Amino acid sequence: MQLRDLGEFSLIARIERAAQREAHRASGRRGPGARGAVSLGIGDDAALLRVRSGEEVAVSVDALVEDVHFRFANESPRNIGRRAIVSGLSDLAAMGARPLGCVVGLAAPPSLDLGRFDGLAAGMLAEAQLHGAPICGGNLTRARETSLHVTVLGAVARGRAMTRAGTRVGDLVFVTGALGRSALARVRAEHLGARMRHVPQPRLEAGRRLARLPGLVACIDVSDGLRADLGHLLGPDLALELEPRRVPLGRGVAAGARRLGLDPLELACSGGEDYELLFTLRGRPPAAEALAKRLGLPVSCLGVVEAGSGAGGSESAGWRHF
Amino acid sequence: MQLRDLGEFSLIARIERAAQREAHRASGRRGPGARGAVSLGIGDDAALLRVRSGEEVAVSVDALVEDVHFRFANESPRNIGRRAIVSGLSDLAAMGARPLGCVVGLAAPPSLDLGRFDGLAAGMLAEAQLHGAPICGGNLTRARETSLHVTVLGAVARGRAMTRAGTRVGDLVFVTGALGRSALARVRAEHLGARMRHVPQPRLEAGRRLARLPGLVACIDVSDGLRADLGHLLGPDLALELEPRRVPLGRGVAAGARRLGLDPLELACSGGEDYELLFTLRGRPPAAEALAKRLGLPVSCLGVVEAGSGAGGSESAGWRHF
Numbered sequence: 001m002q003l004r005d006l007g008e009f010s011l012i013a014r015i016e017r018a019a020q021r022e023a024h025r026a027s028g029r030r031g032p033g034a035r036g037a038v039s040l041g042i043g044d045d046a047a048l049l050r051v052r053s054g055e056e057v058a059v060s061v062d063a064l065v066e067d068v069h070f071r072f073a074n075e076s077p078r079n080i081g082r083r084a085i086v087s088g089l090s091d092l093a094a095m096g097a098r099p100l101g102c103v104v105g106l107a108a109p110p111s112l113d114l115g116r117f118d119g120l121a122a123g124m125l126a127e128a129q130l131h132g133a134p135i136c137g138g139n140l141t142r143a144r145e146t147s148l149h150v151t152v153l154g155a156v157a158r159g160r161a162m163t164r165a166g167t168r169v170g171d172l173v174f175v176t177g178a179l180g181r182s183a184l185a186r187v188r189a190e191h192l193g194a195r196m197r198h199v200p201q202p203r204l205e206a207g208r209r210l211a212r213l214p215g216l217v218a219c220i221d222v223s224d225g226l227r228a229d230l231g232h233l234l235g236p237d238l239a240l241e242l243e244p245r246r247v248p249l250g251r252g253v254a255a256g257a258r259r260l261g262l263d264p265l266e267l268a269c270s271g272g273e274d275y276e277l278l279f280t281l282r283g284r285p286p287a288a289e290a291l292a293k294r295l296g297l298p299v300s301c302l303g304v305v306e307a308g309s310g311a312g313g314s315e316s317a318g319w320r321h322f
Numbered sequence: 323m324q325l326r327d328l329g330e331f332s333l334i335a336r337i338e339r340a341a342q343r344e345a346h347r348a349s350g351r352r353g354p355g356a357r358g359a360v361s362l363g364i365g366d367d368a369a370l371l372r373v374r375s376g377e378e379v380a381v382s383v384d385a386l387v388e389d390v391h392f393r394f395a396n397e398s399p400r401n402i403g404r405r406a407i408v409s410g411l412s413d414l415a416a417m418g419a420r421p422l423g424c425v426v427g428l429a430a431p432p433s434l435d436l437g438r439f440d441g442l443a444a445g446m447l448a449e450a451q452l453h454g455a456p457i458c459g460g461n462l463t464r465a466r467e468t469s470l471h472v473t474v475l476g477a478v479a480r481g482r483a484m485t486r487a488g489t490r491v492g493d494l495v496f497v498t499g500a501l502g503r504s505a506l507a508r509v510r511a512e513h514l515g516a517r518m519r520h521v522p523q524p525r526l527e528a529g530r531r532l533a534r535l536p537g538l539v540a541c542i543d544v545s546d547g548l549r550a551d552l553g554h555l556l557g558p559d560l561a562l563e564l565e566p567r568r569v570p571l572g573r574g575v576a577a578g579a580r581r582l583g584l585d586p587l588e589l590a591c592s593g594g595e596d597y598e599l600l601f602t603l604r605g606r607p608p609a610a611e612a613l614a615k616r617l618g619l620p621v622s623c624l625g626v627v628e629a630g631s632g633a634g635g636s637e638s639a640g641w642r643h644f
Contacts, residue, residue, distance in 0.1 A: 048478070060425070
């Protein structure tokens with residue numbers, strides 16, 4: 001069965017029913033309420049989301065495009081859907097925002113298999129609900145290839161959002177968690193035909209705790225790759241010498257990379273889609289262990305910011321689209 | 323020059339500069355401030371938008387896809403960009419929300435002409451700024467065809483948003499403005515190769531006034547076509563007999579349709595992209611003239627809601643995607 005065998009409105013109704021099932025499942029779980037901040041969901045001209053007094057709205061859009069960011073041959077539709085949501089929510093984590101909801105622009109050819117469509121929708125709905133950001137609206141359109149355009153909305157106390165700006169010479173650079181697992185999974189899928197199963201997690205709770213940390217200067221999520229995102233954080237006039245022993249490698253990355261004849265460090269520095277938080281602190285920083293305890297995640301210190309140009313530059317490393 | 327001749331980051335910087343020029347132009351004009359509700363714009367992990375205490379956030383996403391919703395052969399890139407924004411803002415109008423800002427997911431092939439890219443961006447930036455909803459973020463990705471995925475954000479006093487729900491037998495149905503001009507322009511472009519120049523306007527101010535009107539029951543914008551959107555508003559158990567003399571035809575629609583051998587009424591009822599507001603009132607309605615004065619737009623009464631099935635049904639008329 002293909003999309004063209006149902007109508008646009010039947011497909012939307014299909015997603016609405018799947019969303020209701022997902023909300024029902026969520027209502028039996030601990031964690032954010034099934035509807036979260038959503039006061040009007042799928043099916044009207046716009047969705048409505050509640051914010052608290054004194055909060056600003058954070059909004060970001062990201063996309064996964066067939067044969068650019070994913071291949072149906074390498075990965076289950078459900079996995080693709082989950083990754084699309086994670087990529088968006090990670091931007092909210094980097095701002096220190098709490099998630100409110102998501103809207104999704106889905107484009108697909110009329111020949112798309114209905115099972116794939118259902119899988120994409122199920123993956124997006126489940127991952128969004130899991131993080132308290134239910135999918136509350138969307139748009140469905142015909143196109144030559146399949147793509148998912150996810151807009152995430154969050155809320156953050158006015159003036160308290162973390163931004164990329166403000167880092168100076170002498171600030172310390174930290175990163176949460178470990179790097180390279182998404183890149184390894186991608187290389188293994190492309191070169192060995194291995195199924196992509198790894199879904200990184202958005203560091204939402206750590207981001208909210210980080211935003212309240214004394215001395216916090218700036219934050220970004222590692223989406224393009226450590227080197228490229230460091231370039232975004234430091235700008236053209238600051239630099240950081242990346243010492244290999246300080247870069248935290250994800251589980252299995254060292255061995256996996258060597259089996260493929262690749263440099264694990266290169267994979268960790270330029271791979272991307274890690275969705276860890278990269279941030280700078282000023283003043284007397286807490287010990288890495290104390291910081292880890294505070295954020296609820298392992299934290300590594302990457303070094304001290306210096307004057308000079310670049311950790312490779314923002315354009316020279318990481319993922320280029322054009 | 324093509325997109326592939328610049329990098330992703332150069333293209334984003336190009337849009338940022340264009341956005342600054344647009345904001346600068348707007349700051350010299352009357353109307354909403356140049357930055358509006360945007361407290362952090364393009365260039366960070368997320369944008370930040372201010373809402374007032376007691377407001378909810380309205381959000382909606384819409385898309386224009388090359389060769390589905392537009393053709394570069396028929397229309398200037400600037401016109402396409404403007405239409406993409408109007409389509410999104412019209413959803414805010416239908417909720418009675420005031421616009422806060424927009425984020426845009428732009429997908430394009432690396433071979434896209436840079437002039438077209440600039441035109442699309444300029445059209446979107448100008449139209450968004452004009453309505454007090456500056457583009458505050460976006461995403462740029464490679465794809466096989468060009469598409470614009472626009473998410474609009476608005477704010478509305480809690481519990482005051484208009485929805486599509488609630489219409490009953492006996493309610494009166496009204497529509498603002500006039501219908502058919504977009505449909506005529508599209509047919510003329512497709513069949514006669516005439517350039518598409520018509521850009522409908524989102525009824526934002528009328529929507530906000532309508533939301534405060536005593537007796538207002540439900541509202542939707544006419545995007546799929548009068549007959550289809552009436553179907554959305556009335557649902558499966560209500561009907562409205564559309565009397566031809568009551569359907570307001572846009573300027574030039576009657577003559578233009580006849581020149582093409584088409585039925586003007588059919589064009590007005592199933593054409594779509596009119597972006598007028600279609601709404602229901604209960605109780606003693608004001609006279610059409612008083613209503614028009616109150617909303618700042620002409621208003622036509624289409625008739626009384628009856629029990630029964632349909633003004634054509636929601637699936638049988640209007641625009642189908644699959």
